[in-house]
Amino acid sequence: MDDSSMEANDRIRAAANFLLQSPPGEINDVLNDIRNIISDDDLLQEGIQPALREYNIEQFTVVDVPDTNHQSIISEAAREGDSLESEERFLDPRSKISFLFDHLSLEASDPVPFEPDETHEPYRSALEAASLSYLKAHFTDGVTSVFSPKDGSSRYVIQIVANKYNPTNFWAGRWRSEYIVDLTSNRVSGKMLINIHYYEQGNVQLATSHTVSFDIPPAVVSASPNTAASKILALIEGEEGKYQISLSDTYQEMGEKTFKGLRRALPLTRQKLDWDKVMGYKLGAELSGSKPAFPNS
Known part of the structure; x- marks a missing residue:
């Protein structure tokens, strides 16, 4: 070479x-x-x-699913297991459609119906309905996908992503969350990931993540799929609510304490500097209020 x-x-x-x-x-x-x-x-x-x-x-990129009026999430959980990377297919369990996805154009093509696993579909469908209700209540622009267990496991996957782009005001943000509902251990484990970019006269990025894990109560385990799904999403709602509150408290503390400890809000003169007149300032005279160091300056 x-x-x-x-x-x-x-x-x-x-x-x-x-x-x-x-x-x-x-x-x-x-x-x-x-x-x-x-x-x-x-x-x-x-x-x-x-x-x-x-x-x-x-990043849980979302795509318009062909022949539907909704979007689905591109993720490892959505990838059809036997598809090659060169001809990679992804599943949309909501419409029961498999499609090709172009990672450059971000477009789906060649939709093909697929038959879901009859054993898992009732519980998966119930989790999907509960996730859609949760999404509608708490996210302005959000997409959710719920996937059936793979490889003989009993782990359902719930994924949520919400994007907010505001280039006019120089900021953008993304919320991602993923939860594994394991009906063998009767436990839910998950993570929340947040990315925010603010770039007005600067470049500041926030990337944070939080993991959670909790048991599914016995009464929920023995309930019908629809009831169990609603209860599980209520528990997820509680965890995400607590994390959002903790983030708000952290940001407030950073604004009131951390950032103030990094630098002075005002210079020693206790007055803001007039940058439009900065070329006319006489150092040691106007900034400190003392006599000019050089009388003829």
Whole structure:
């Protein structure tokens, strides 16, 4: 491999790392900036495909499901187990459709019906209905998908993602949560992940995660699928509510204590600096109120 090829590969690897760190809703902006650096669309597209796939799956990218009026989540849980990465298919349990997904254009194609597992479908469907009700009550723009157990397990997967993009005011955010409902151990384990980007006259990103785990009460385990699903989502609602309150308390404390401890709110003069007149200030005179150090200045 010659030096130019090695340099091109290094640039592609760097580009892939940049893509994986893209803030919510801004991956196209990052990709366009990278195009200007690489200046080779064919090489770029080939080299970043694995990074795009990883990003879409990790970030719970949503896609319009063909022949429906709703969206579904692209994730590892949604991936059809026997599909090859080159012709990767994903499942939308809500419509019972399998489809191909293009990680670059973010479009679904070639919808094909599939038959769900009759053993698991009643409980999965009940969890889905309860998740949709929860989503409607607590998320302005959110998508949820609920998946049946795979590989002979008894673990149902509930996934939720909500995106909010506000480029006019220079911020964007994403909420992701995933819960494993295990009917063998009668336990729910999950995680919540939040990414926020604020970039008005600066560049600040927040990435935080929180894990939870709790038992499913015996009365819930023995209840009908619809009743059990509603109770499980009520427990999830409680956990997410507590985490949201803890985040609000943390931000308030950071604003009142942490940030104030990092720097002075005002300079020693206790007055804000007039930056429009900064070139006219005489150091030691106007800033400190003392006589000029140089009388003829």
